[in-house]
Amino acid sequence: MTAFALRGARWRRRAAPYLLLSPAFALMALLVLLPVASAANMSFYNYVLTRPWAYRFVGLDNYARALADPIFVQAIGVTAVWIAGVVGLQLAIGLLFALVLNENIRFRGALRSLVLVPWATPSVICAFIFMWLLDGNHGIVNAILLGLGVIAQPIQWLSTPGVSLWAAIIALVWHGAPFFAVMLLAGLQTISDEYYEAAEIDGAGAWQRFRYVTFPLLLPTMLVTVLLRVIWTANHVEIPLVMTQGGPANSATTLAILTIVTARGRLDYGYAASLSMWLAALLAVVAVAYLRHRARRLPT
């Protein structure tokens, strides 16, 4: 081989990993990075699709308008309840699932598989299922509650302000708790038997073993999963949108839903872009915490 060809071969070898990465990263550059930059840019303009003649640079006006918008302020509160309710309940239920599935019960394998069914169910279908279960007139949940005497009148789950948000919360908790169960179960299985044996020798009962062995050792897994789910839940729109369209009187309008409705309903893309920037800024704290944790554990 001539020296020229050898140099070519070496260049190809050095460039190879980057070339292999290029399709994936080109796709992401075009359809993620470019749009994010475009959204940031869009947020500084008055950009309403039905009023193209009014297109002009407005600086931070959209951002200021959000702060003065009562629906925006309400949406922040709704988002806080939404996140706390969904992630809190998913964590609690997922933990219970994981603890049960960690035990050597009969049909454990089948149960571990079945637990994943809600997660595999398309989220819009979860919305349909719970719209049916919680239907005011024909829903089975009302029928059961009435039959048990818990309520005297059927609850209009989806058309009562304050309640519709919780209907959506329940649906998303059903859909997403298996994710927590899977992650926490994997975390539980890394806890060595020796810790439990040592605790038992010291006379610890079941609750104390949980409190002093299981919980502290599971905490890192729990935190990482919670961080991730907070971000996902804050940005999730399908279930509340399909079930409530933002709920009676915006009572189920999270910040993410407000963004989508502003874009799709009012075609006010400039304002919607600023709303999505607000949401990203509010979540940035969580995102940075998660990224710093991941960066410490990068594969080398």
Next chain:
Amino acid sequence: MRAAARSTLLRRSPVLAASIRLGAAMVLIWTLAPFLWALLTSFTPENEITGEARLPSHLSFDNYVYAWRATPLPLYFLNTLIVAGLTTALSIACSISAAYSFSRYRFAGRGALILGLLVIYLFPATLLVIPLFPIMRTLGLLDSYLGLVLAHATHAVPFCVWMLTGYFDAIPRDLEEAAELDGATPFGAFRRVTLPLAMPGVAATAIFAFLYSWQEYLFVLFFTTGEAVRTLPVGLQVFLSGELDVRWGAINAQSVITTVPVVALFMLLQRHFVRGLTSGALKG
């Protein structure tokens, strides 16, 4: 995953053992009851759907016939197959290439690019549809399979790259090196030795991309103005919101038809899927 679970509680006391078993029963009920009720309703004749906790007098396929013949379900189903299939193909192609690079090469910027992948994955569809709608409109990609496939594949790629990198890392390079000694090129060795061994992982990753595309709502909502390329989630939701007299039997039948294929696929490979999720890449 360990083969035998620790019986930390079962053998301790009968009370705890009973609680565990009760807990297992509650897990089962909570997990399956909503779906089973929807399933039962789908087989209930429309005139018997009153919402009382009563079993139907007989099971009937009428709702399924109605859902398939009298609603746009077949069109949506076909569109979803096409979009999800193409998304899977594009995602896997890009991801195998990238994962091979991350797994088998060490190069400057590798760590930064992996972190970059994570950052990109955190950008939600909610943020992206806003700027992408005008862009797609300008490019003439609204109401097109290509537009949807591009959007879906882009979101699926980061996760696919993670899963595949983990799977490739698990296969020792010795096998490839042995093949190279026999005269194969590095990529040829990878293709003929490692890739076949990683097939379960590749299949699980493909299923993930397929599942994601099948149930994706927001991109399809924004990028379709008419029914032509609409997929099931958006199509069915628009259909439901347009109905004055909601036929719950048919709606539940639509739900079952939409869900059963993907749940079946998921169950088939969930072992690999869960392993990819909880090993290395994503676990803390």
